[in-house]
Amino acid sequence: MKIASALAFAALLASGCASRSSTPTASTATVVPTADGQKIVTVEQPGKSPRGEVRHTVTGKVSDVERNHGEVTVRATDGSKLKLQLPPVAAANVREGDAVSVDVTIVPK
Secondary structure (H helix, E strand, C coil), rough: CHHHHHHHHHHHHHHHHCCCCCCCCEEEEEECCCCEEEEEEEEEEECCCCCEEEEEEEEEEECCCCCCCEEEEECCCCCCCCEEECCHHHCCCCCCCCCCEEEEEECCC
16 A cells, blocks of 8 residues: 555556645546547646647558558558558658657647
8 A cells, every 4th residue: 555655656646746846737538448448648737738638549450552652551450440641761761560659749839
């Protein structure tokens, strides 16, 4: 129990929740699980847009590659498609069937 309390306190210090600043520094995170087990995370921070930041990880497999144009199409585990535009040199070694994990962060203005 003491170890759990110490870890929780250390986490608070690391996140800024236990700081002595009079300006609120804590952020509020909401995790929404999707049907296929993935998670969508929204984060609201004081002084930032009230809509919050959205983070999501898309996992799947490469279904198509246009190396000359740097276009990579990913078939996500939920069946949806994600088309990525990369520099051609970044797509040079990508092959159909490669496993992919794409982290997406959207920060509203």
